[in-house]
Amino acid sequence: MEIPIFGYSVIHSPIISLNLRTPRSIVVLPFENISPDPENDYFADGVTEEIINALSKIEGLKVTARTSSFAYKNKSKDIRIIGNELGVSTALEGSIRKSGNLIRISTQLIRTDNGFQVWSDSFNRDLTNIFELQDEISLLIADKIRENFGHLEINDHLVTSQTNNIEAYTLFLKGRYFQLRWNVDDFLKATIEYEKSIQLDPKFYKPYFGLVQCYALMAAWGFTTDRLVALEKANYYLTEGLKVNNQSSEAHFALATKSLWVEWKPYEALSHLTRSLAINPNDSESLEAAAEAHIALGEFEDATNYIKMALEVNPLSANHHFTIGNIHYLQQDYSKALKCFERSLEIDPKWDFSLQVSACCFVLMGHKQALDSLLDEHKDLKDGYLFTHLYDAIHNGKPIDINALPEINDTYFSWKLWTLIYANEIEEAYKHLIVCIESKEGQYLNFQREPLNNPLKASKKYESIVQSVFDRPIYETQQTNEYKSKVPMTEEEQVYYKTKLEEVMLDYHLYASENMTLRSLAERIGLHANKLSWLLNEVLGKNFNEYINGLRVEAFKKKALEAAFSNYSLLGIAYECGFNSKSVFNDFFKKTVGMTPSNWLKKQNKKQ
Incomplete structure (x- = not known):
């Protein structure tokens, strides 16, 4: 029997709805399992979800939640239609081949307005490096979105190693795979896999909180023959999980689940959810749970907002x-x-x-x-x-x-x-x-x-x-140990790095390098990538690609009028200046100059 449970969602067939695309946004589509063993679906799904979770931590980046992303699993649909339905500007597609302890992941980042491939790469690694690989892919994706769509503050790492026992990790992914089917039989299968994972690595915190969710929800909704036993197990795994990690979003969400559905303490639940959302502001499960807590309290406006x-x-x-x-x-x-x-x-x-x-x-x-x-x-x-x-x-x-x-x-x-x-x-x-x-x-x-x-x-x-059905409000003073300045650079620093940026770009023609990235450019001028991104977007008013391609267009204009390049085709000159795509060159040139490269050149020749 399938269980619809408050706070969770199951999708069978997406509907068409046109949403305005948010510029800094992405859907990570379910990675295709191309392993010899079709049962490795759970692994492909798990890696997909880990990348979604990693990207969701970036403030200012809209990341489609797992439920809506997985609505497209095993479905062939035009990427532009998906962009319209979800209101996202980019989509990540990928495939995973797992064989023994070896893994190959192929990925491509695509614009959803025109289907243009922004970036693609393949990674061949040993399975023991799975967390480093997920971190590397997540950072590359975030960088490409920032370079194309505007400033984002990106941490140096988005995924950290959670366990050194890869078998424990794969068992956790298998448990998560069963849990997210949301039916009684698969809940029970999930608990078996989670418990195996803990046996292999008692310091791996995620399976503990998976068990809390399974047992707490089965108990709260009567989907077990012995409610008290299920509650005891939920409490046990919650206590043990908190010993391992009491500061993760999963920990606070598990505490909120217990507070709301088991103990009927919506104010306490909201306190935990505030902490969960501070860590992962895009977590739709926590947002849904916050709405449910406000509904219980009759606070319908707050519930609607969440x-x-x-x-x-x-x-x-x-x-x-x-x-x-x-x-x-x-x-x-x-x-x-x-x-x-x-x-x-x-x-x-x-x-x-x-x-x-x-x-x-x-x-x-x-x-x-x-x-x-x-x-x-x-x-x-x-x-x-x-x-x-x-x-x-x-x-x-x-x-x-x-x-x-x-x-x-x-x-x-x-x-x-x-x-x-x-x-x-x-x-x-x-x-x-x-x-x-x-x-x-x-x-x-x-x-x-x-x-x-x-x-x-x-x-x-x-x-x-x-009277006194629920707990009393919890009043907390929000404190932060770190002050985040909205202006990360002083005016003197802005002037200095603007000048340095212009010098390295023009003196060394770095714009002509096909492999130039925001991070490599930031390293070249001795500035953190987050600060360079802010400088480009907020001070110069351009994202990284607009800045680089703008310099390439100016270089093209000069070369196109020089006798040394008279035998070059226009596209050949564009490639000399760093463009590596005909469509990107033509589109950007027309957008910034107002006419096609050939019409511009004709106009310049007439002037001469």
Whole structure:
């Protein structure tokens, strides 16, 4: 059985939506597994996700989240269409071949507006160097985006070694692969792989927090026969994981998961999520979880802001669209809710949460025909038959006959409570609600906002129930040990390095080098690459490629009028000046000069 879980998303079929491309943005598409063993899919998926996570740490770079990226797995789609759907300017494609302890990764970075290949490379390494390789690839990609689209502050390393035991790492990737299938059987497979990974390297922190998520969510949502055992395991692995690493985004996210879904402490959860997002601001899972915490508190404006941020990096998440709809539903704006659920179901027609709450909307709106159509189309909808009983109770004065129904379980929603309410068993409903609150069952987290619980809310007994359900606000003073200046260079430094830059470029004709990069140029003038990027973009008003190609165009203009180059073709002169692509030369020349190179030369010859 597939489980849709708050805070996580599964994608089956992406929909077309035109979004404005953000200049400094990228989607890392799932790397193709070309290994002899097709089961190495988990490894290709894991490396893809590691690169996504590494790039997501760069402030100012929009990185499409894993869910939306993996919507394109095993699908052949024009890169320009993908750019439109995700609103990104670049896409990374790649393939992985793993054989024994050897690995070959081939990658190419492509512009999504015109399909132009910005960069490509292949890497052959020993598997023991996998973290260094992921770091190298991530840095190269980030540099190329910065060179083409504008300034970014990039750390010297984006991926650090997490374990020296490669087998432990591959078992973790296999566990993550199973976990992200989001169904009960694969959750159990994931826990087996994670536990094997820990046995091989107890100091490798990631599998601990993978186990926390698996066991905590299975316990919170009742997807295990022994909830207490699952909670004990979640607590055990959380404690052990924090001993190894208590400062990672995974650690804070795991703590937030426990705080919100197991302990019903949304304020504490938000405190942990603030720390998680400080480390990884593009993490859509943390943004989604923050939205869920605010929903529990009835802070719908804050919840909406967080889920919209999640959608910025994860536009093809069925669950994110559901969450926006759920915010409208809990505010009893059913028409807006249904529009969001419709969008969610365009992405995944079987997304149970959107189907279930759509049915709730139709019941509460009195739209019997729409309800019947939904139930007829989705005959396998979990608990679907109960919506008809609910409708009859609310609109036709027919209380639910509990004795005539089969045994009811709270799989996704609080059906046990609803059947008691609409069977007019109000006292029993209060008793049941108290038990569920005391045991903190995940289906009841939002009981205070649920419209179907409205018949309970007028009583003083209900008022006494909701007192002190959640924790109290946590007020924290944000402190930083490092002051980040918006102007990283003094005016004197700016003048000095501008002059030095011009000298090395013109005296040594460095612009003519095909292999010139922002980092190599920064090293040449004795400046950190981040500062050179800032100088070019903020002071000179050009990104690295615009600066270099501008110098190449000026060099072309001079050479094209010199007798020594009269026998050269225009493209030959362009290559002499450092261009290595006809289309790049022609496009940039026309963009900056306002006419084609040949028309410009004709005009200059007429003047002479």
